Amino acid sequence: MLNKIWFAMITVGMVVAAINGRMEEVSVAILQSAEESVRIVIKLIGPMSLWLGLMKLAEESGLVQGLAKLFKPVAKILFPKIPTDHPALGSIMMNLSANLLGLGNSATPLGIKAMHQLQSLNNKSETASDAMCTFLVINTSGLTLIPTTILALRAGAGSINPTEIVGTTLFATACSTIAGVIINKLLIKVGRSKL
Amino acid sequence: MIDLINLISEWAIPVVIFFILSISFYRGIKVYDVFVEGAVEGLATGIKIIPYLLAMLVAIGVFRSSGALDLILDLVAIPLQRVGIPKEVIPLSLIRPLSGTGALGFVTDLINQYGPDSFIGRLASTMQGSTETTFYVVTVYFGAIGIKNTRHAIAAGLVADFVGFIAAVFICQLVFG
Numbered sequence: 001m002l003n004k005i006w007f008a009m010i011t012v013g014m015v016v017a018a019i020n021g022r023m024e025e026v027s028v029a030i031l032q033s034a035e036e037s038v039r040i041v042i043k044l045i046g047p048m049s050l051w052l053g054l055m056k057l058a059e060e061s062g063l064v065q066g067l068a069k070l071f072k073p074v075a076k077i078l079f080p081k082i083p084t085d086h087p088a089l090g091s092i093m094m095n096l097s098a099n100l101l102g103l104g105n106s107a108t109p110l111g112i113k114a115m116h117q118l119q120s121l122n123n124k125s126e127t128a129s130d131a132m133c134t135f136l137v138i139n140t141s142g143l144t145l146i147p148t149t150i151l152a153l154r155a156g157a158g159s160i161n162p163t164e165i166v167g168t169t170l171f172a173t174a175c176s177t178i179a180g181v182i183i184n185k186l187l188i189k190v191g192r193s194k195l
Numbered sequence: 196m197i198d199l200i201n202l203i204s205e206w207a208i209p210v211v212i213f214f215i216l217s218i219s220f221y222r223g224i225k226v227y228d229v230f231v232e233g234a235v236e237g238l239a240t241g242i243k244i245i246p247y248l249l250a251m252l253v254a255i256g257v258f259r260s261s262g263a264l265d266l267i268l269d270l271v272a273i274p275l276q277r278v279g280i281p282k283e284v285i286p287l288s289l290i291r292p293l294s295g296t297g298a299l300g301f302v303t304d305l306i307n308q309y310g311p312d313s314f315i316g317r318l319a320s321t322m323q324g325s326t327e328t329t330f331y332v333v334t335v336y337f338g339a340i341g342i343k344n345t346r347h348a349i350a351a352g353l354v355a356d357f358v359g360f361i362a363a364v365f366i367c368q369l370v371f372g
Contacts, residue, residue, distance in 0.1 A: 001345050009254040009263075017261035025260040033256035037249035041241045044335075049237025054215050056233025057226060061219040101207050111332075112240060112339045119340045127344040128337060133351065136336055140292075140329040140352035141359065146200050147324030153303060154320055159311035163200060165320040168366045172325035175362035180355030187347035 048109035055091065055113050064090030078138075078181065079131045081121075088117035092135055099139070102148035111139055130188050137180040142173050240339050247338025251330055255293050264289060280364050283315050287322055288360045292353060295328035317371050321363040326356050 017026045058064045068075070068089035075082065075089045082088055091114035098107035114135060122129040128136070147169050154162035219226050258264055268286055275285050283305060291298040302323045309315040329352040337345055 001347075001349055002343070005349070006250060006254050009258045013254075013257035013259075013261040013263045016263040016266060017257075020262045022261055026257055029256035029260035030253055033252040034249055037252045038245060040252075041245050041248060044244070045237050045241035048240060049234040052236050052240070053230040053232075053234030054212060057219040057224065057229050058215050060224050060229055061215070061222045063215060063218055101203060103204075103207060106208065108335065109237075111336055115336050115340050119342075124344075125340075126342060128342045128346050128348055132337075132342065133346055133348045136333060136348045137351045137355055139336065140327050140332045141355040142325055142327035144324065146204065147320075148204055149299065150302070150320050150324040151200065153299075153306065154311045154316075157303075157306045157311040157316075159316075161312070164312075165317055165324060166200075168317070168321040168363065168370055169324040171366045172321055172359050172363035176326060176355045176359030179358035180351055183354045184347070184351040187351055191347060 044108060047105045048112065051106055051109035052113060055094070055110070058090070058094075059087055064094070066090070067093045078134055081129075082118075082131055086117070086121070088114055088121065088131075091117055095135075096138070096143065099143050100145045102144055102146035102151075104149070107139075111135075133188065134181065134184055137184045138177060141177040141180040143177045144173055145170065243341070244335055244338045247334050248331075251334040255330065259290075259294070259297070264293075278361070279368070280360070281315060281318065283309070284319055284322060284364075287319060288357075291322065291326055291360075292329040292356050295331055298323060298328070314367070314371055318363060318367040321367055322360055325363055326359045329353060329356055 013026065017023050055064070058067075064087045065085060068085055068087060071089050071093040072084050075084060075092075079089065079092070091110060095107055095110040095114050098104075098110055115132065118129060118132050118135065119125065122132070145166075147166070150165070150169075151162050154165070216226055219229070268289055271289070272282060272285050275288070276282050280288070287298060287301050287305075290301055302319045305319040306316045311317075311320070329349070333345060333349055333352065337348075
């Protein structure tokens with residue numbers, strides 16, 4: 001999938017640029033994006049090291065396993081193939097909590113940690129497992145209770161009531177997450193019947 | 196309400212760190228040693244993500260700067276307006292899954308132009324807050340563990356984004372319309 005998407009985005013872009021006469025913008029964008037990718041990762045490395053350190057402590061002290069147990073009822077439905085006391089479930093729960101609280105910078109490292117643990121259960125290491133797809137979809141659907149960035153933006157723009165969008169955001173993100181989880185389950189089934 | 200939310204945001208991380216540290220210390224773990232041992236993996240994971248993110252950002256950069264995104268926008272604008280999505284926020288629905296900073300910039304423009312408490316301002320805020328940058332999440336999460344075959348994950352993520360946008364329009368019309 002990514003091979004096709006990647007190839008299509010670049011080639012379609014270049015053809016369109018040739019027609020529009022926007023090659024200069026494209027060549028600037030190529031180098032800027034290359035720079036940007038490293039800048040993003042550098043920003044990510046700090047919080048990631050912090051949370052990986054804390055997660056190591058949480059694992060050794062048994063906290064992650066405890067969280068995994070709390071998460072059991074939901075995990076059974078969302079991640080039926082993961083053993084219910086597996087540390088991956090604890091990391092997933094930490095990631096979801098960070099997302100719900102709107103702590104994006106912490107959610108990403110915790111999500112990566114969860115992916116690493118899911119990888120240890122995956123028997124084809126270059127192909128995403130069912131659980132990985134489910135976890136990814138929940139994350140891309142933007143599940144949150146407190147949309148921190150947008151609240152700050154609204155307050156900064158002088159909104160009389162910056163938080164009035166919290167309710168509507170919650171509704172929209174809930175719809176998106178539920179739809180994502182359902183379509184993901186369906187696609188897992190479709191994929192299996194093809195084999 | 197904003198005070199409570201600010202309070203939660205300010206306290207969450209310190210409280211979690213305090214909690215993890217005190218339990219670990221109480222259970223006799225050498226907290227500093229173990230923390231450092233875990234944190235050391237951060238750099239390697241970050242470096243592993245770079246090629247994946249670079250490839251994705253370059254493709255998105257080419258696609259946006261060439262005007263290809265605007266072309267698609269022209270194609271989908273009419274059917275989306277038919278469904279009742281205001282034309283001001285339609286570009287946001289295409290940019291949002293591709294670029295987090297791009298989408299945030301677009302929302303900032305809308306809020307500055309129409310005001311944070313206008314219908315467009317509220318709708319754009321809801322849309323931005325309720326979805327994630329799907330391509331970034333896929334690239335970073337799968338890149339970190341070397342997944343090359345993403346199966347249906349991108350498709351499912353994009354469907355979820357689309358449902359989120361429709362839901363945002365629906366609920367905003369109901370509440371603020």
